[in-house]
Amino acid sequence: MGNYSAMPELPEVETTRRGLAPHVSGRRIAALTVYEPRLRWRVPDDLPAKLAGQRITGTGRRAKYLLIGLESGTLLVHLGMSGNLRVLPAGTPRIAHDHYDLLLDSGKILRFNDPRRFGSLHYATGDPGRHPLLAELAPEPFDAQFDPDYLWRIARGRRASIKQVLMNSRLVVGVGNIYASEALFRARVRPGRGARSLTREEAGRLVKAVRAVLSMAIRVGGTTLRDYVGTDGEPGYFRQKLYVYERAGKACRVCGTVVRRVTQQGRSTYYCPTCQR
DNA sequence: ACGCCCTCCTGTTGGC
DNA sequence: TGCCAACAGGAGGGCG
Known part of the structure; x- marks a missing residue:
């Protein structure tokens, strides 16, 4: 079987969110460095310029999308089926399938690794719930509506x-x-x-x-x-x-x-x- | 509107 | 032992 990796489902995404929240909340993004933009959707070339200098206001989750709130928008991170995010010291040598780094003003990086590149990175301005990827989603399993x-x-x-x-x-x-x-x-x-x-x-x-x-x-x-x-x-x-x-x-x-x-x-x-x- | 299939990708596995 | 096709799967897109 080829499931050498996490197959991130809702619990894996939530676990990731809880793990990284203390490291990113309140921090400022010094830089986004994209090594491999060809993920599920191509990471836009102008994304680093849009993110640089922004404060991270908090984290969230919608379905299997990890949400990173910024002053002027929201990052939508999807782990696909083999992706993971790690908090590492800046300068940590890259390994195979490391695709982007968010450099924080703390001197740490948030590094995305995804062998199969089914993951994605989007930036939504305004209400992230209106983003096309989130707008049509059904209730969360823990919502009262799912009864x-x-x-x-x-x-x-x-x-x-x-x-x-x-x-x-x-x-x-x-x-x-x-x-x-x-x-x-x-x-x-x-x-x-x-x-x-x-x-x-x-x-x-x-x-x-x-x-x-x-x-x-x-x-x-x-x-x-x-x-x-x-x-x-x-x-x-x-x-x-x-x-x-x-x-x-x-x-x-x-x-x-x-x-x-x-x-x-x-x-x-x-x-x-x-x-x- | 709904249900089904295809596609993206690569490491691992199993068959020959 | 080595090669290669099959398989795994999230989920959007397209088609019937």
Whole structure:
């Protein structure tokens, strides 16, 4: 399997945000240096000039976008599926796939590394929520709006599977491939079920499960696959808590049944045929 | 409106 | 042992 890296989902992004916030909040950007602008979208040539000298007002997160608030706008940082941000002393030698540095007035740099270059860097002026990448996003899983009624209602109107619904960022954001499988396991719902077959009770269990699995992952610092590290170099420990993800052929941790792997829309899905109905 | 597929990218893996 | 195709996946874009 090629997941040598973090596959940053919502918990990994939130872990990154919390790790770097104390290092960047209130600092001034001395310079942005772009070594490789060809990310998911090309980093604009004029971005360094726009950022230089600006104070960082704070950090935030929307879906899997890390937001860095500046005096005159907001940086939208996406980690893609192999990206990470590290806080390092200025002058630290670059390694392969280091693509840009934000030099801070503290003498530290915020360095972005991303082997697959699926990550991105955007700058929004004005309300970042109006930026095209954020404007159409669904509620956060921890929003009050994402409740059993909401999930049940949208699921009933869909022909797609329940796993597809969970992973559709126009319906609910932040649930990627790992946590979709894990949440469905905890809710005891089979991932291949048609979303419209979800009962009201199952919708309730699923809302709880999504929130539980995400908040637990945030609490322990994300999922370690191969070499995931947060901004301070500490690995995440959620991998140890996985019930089904990447456990095909192994015994279910609850009932002992062999965990299955199936493919849905080209993505791996894992489930226990006994625990999940 | 919805659902599905394609695309971007590169390190790792497995088959021959 | 070495080569190479397949695979992994977030998510926007496009198409039917």
